[in-house]
Amino acid sequence: MKNSFFKRSDQDLFKGTQTKLTMKYSGLLLLFLLLFIVVVYTLLYVVILRDQHRELEGLTRQETRIISDYLAESARNELRGLSSQELVLAGVDQFFYYVVDSNGNLVMGSETMPHMREELLALVAGWVPQRNQIREETLEVTFRERKLGGEQIDNPPASVNVRLMIDGSPLFYNDRFIGMIYIGKDISFAYQLFDWLLIVLIGLAILFAGVAILMSYMMSKKAMEPISTAFNRQKEFVGDASHELRTPLSVMLSSIDALEMTDGVEEDPFARKLLKNMKSEVKRMTGLVSDLLMLARADSGVVKQSHELIDLHVEARNVIESLTPHAEANRIVFHLHAPDEINVIGDRERIKQLLYILLDNAVKYSPDGGNVALTLSKEEREWRISVKDEGIGIHPDEQVRIFYRFYRSDKSRTRALGGHGLGLSIAKWIVDIHKGTISVESELNKGSTFTVNIPLDQVVSKARK
Structure with missing residues (x-):
């Protein structure tokens, strides 16, 4: 069965980057759009209300002048009896x-x-603007x-909120204060306009x-095209180079073995x-090339995955x-905690x-005389592998990135130990093709615990297909 996990992984990586772009x-575009909307709305709000202010001020001055002219023409020095005269004081939306x-006594007035x-x-009582x-x-x-506002309403509601703009002006006769005129203008339509404008x-x-x-x-997709092309070319190069390097490395290893058997070398x-x-x-180079070749094949989707019954304890x-032998050279002791028999279904070679x-990494990063514990368990819906070491630990910021290809948290130490940053990437791929998860819990200078959880149902159903 062909596996396309890495192909999906690359696609997810590019899609994630494209989504971020x-x-x-x-x-940025929405920010400029929001600023534009705020500026436009604010300008219209200010301009319309200022226009209403000017209209009301003009109306107040006009009606104040009408009353003043009337008092002057009739030689009246008071407002009493003004209501019986034929004065027309009316304006638009008044x-x-x-x-x-x-x-403060009402002399004359009118209202809608x-x-x-x-x-x-009560609104204007005692108010001297x-x-x-x-x-x-x-x-x-x-x-x-x-x-309302001089307009007939066929089906009026029980009540409605009306916005009023109110102005006032003192009335004088021969420089003597004799009263006030107050004018209220209905500007409800302006706020209705603001509401509609906002909508x-x-x-x-x-x-x-x-x-x-x-x-x-479209812009982000265009920006990702050269990156995607370069990445695909890089994968092709890695696959081709890994394939071409296998033969010369095998020849070199065979030649070294032959040289070791020649006379005089032992002395x-x-x-x-x-x-x-x-x-x-x-x-070491052969191992690196093998890992690169396997990843290249996985990228191209030509890695076959088998499903068979495995005794995890035996493996x-x-x-x-x-x-x-490698662990004993560093005085590291393995501890296996598992049932005598733990049968699961999966790809035997990949599980091994x-x-x-996981165990090789635990040995590499554990101090001399340390312990490495491998725990195997099987539950109703999943089986679990847990590897715990007493090593240097992993910084919290690096615990996600350690599963990336070629990522090494301590590069100098990893090179000294012969690592090349592909092991955990391959481990994650193996877990993912089994529809499982891999996680790490670590504390600096105290050790790390890698936990693998693989569901039983998904793997079994996949094996039956």
Whole structure:
């Protein structure tokens, strides 16, 4: 069965990077869009309200002049009896006007809602506005009449909030204060306009947000194309180079073995040491090439995965036996905790390789005289491998990255131990093709515990196909 995990992994990596780029591009575009909407809304808000201010101030000045001219023409020095005269004080959207004498008594006035006169008079009672001072008030208007702002209302609601802009001006006769005129203008339509404007701007924002995200996606996709191409070429090169290197390395290893059997090598310490070092390096290179070739095959989707019944306990003992000489050289002791028989279904060779990688890493990074514990268990829905060491530990910031290819947390130490940063990447691939998970818990200078959990049902069902 062909496996395409690494192909999916690469796709996920590129998709994740493209998604991040898309989010950054669209975030910038949306930020500018938001600033544009705020600026436009604020400017319109200020301009419209200032226009209403100017209209109300002009209306107040006009009606103040009408009253002043009337008093001058009739040679009246007081406002009493003014209501009986034929004065027309009315303006567009004028909700009310009141003229009061110097004692605050109402002389004349009119309002759109006569039943609200007391409430309206209470708003302006005793108010002497400063220069260019205009008030805004919100009133809950009840509809006893079918009229608002001079317009007929066919089906009025029980009540509605009306926004009023109120201005006032003192009245003088021969430089003597004789009263005040107050004018209220209905600006509810302006705030309705603001509400509709906000809805329109939000609608446009949603529309342009979609456009911005689409543009960002196209830009990020275009930016990722050369990176994806270069990455694919790199994978092809690694696969080709690994394949081509296997034969010369095998020849070199065979030649070194032949040289070791020649006469005189055993008696010459320098030649024996030289051949030993050469053999060790060739083996290390062979292991690296084998790992690279396997990853290259996995990338291309040509790695076959078999499913068979495995006694995990037996396989673990075999791996421990193969690593025992290496562990004993560093006085490291293996401890196996497992049932006498633990049967699971999986790829035998890959599971053995997984055990080897985890145990070999534990030995490499454990101090001389340390302990490495391998625990195997099987539960109702999954089986588990746990490898615990007493090594140097892994920094929390590096615990996610240790499963990346060629990543080494301590590069100098890893090189000294012969590592090349592919082991845990291969281990994760093996776990992933079995639909499992691998995690690490670690504390610096106290050791690490790698835990593998592989579900039983998914592997079994996959094996039956």
